[in-house]
Amino acid sequence: MPLVHSENIAEVGRLLVWQLVETEEVLRKMLPSSADFEELSSISHPQKKREWMAGRIVLAQIVAEAGEVFKGTWKDEHGKPFLIDCPYPISLTHTHDYVAAVIHPTLSVGIDMEQKNDKLIRTARKYLNESELFEAKNSLSKLCMYWCGKEALYKLNGRNNVSFKDNIFVEIFNENSNLLQGTWRDSGREVRASLQVRWFGTYCLIVAV
Structure with a gap:
């Protein structure tokens, strides 16, 4: 898994982006022993298996770079992942070609990656308001940036039953911008976050922090 990008996020956080090129057999050999093999056995689709395994390999790497030991992950009632025996917030995303993870010692984080695709036009009214x-x-x-920004905010806040269209907003931006601003409003709560944009060819990656 070639590392294609690494950088510090929000001063002391860390972002890693890997290109997914390995076969399932190679990835199995690279898996950390603390990975949840029971969860892996429940995945039947070959590509989804590759993405899941690559995600755990990247998480182990980014946790090691933070000076901690990767002991696996657990999910809360909303499906938000957390590290076992480590308080550092994390977020993970995977696509057909890339896997990326972000970690921060103190701040909640969210990450998403998506390829530019015509389906974003077909589904735009489901995740964008009129403005x-x-x-x-x-x-x-822009559609890809909106989607990734809202998904990253969703992952940062970690709550189910939220409408991307009605509860999560991205402020007006230029498509060449590498920093956006987003807001989550729900049940009297408001969460604001910076959205850091990175492009890898036709793939948009956004980290919310």
């Missing part, structure tokens, strides 16, 4: 639709103007780059 965001007007701003996007069917630009695949």
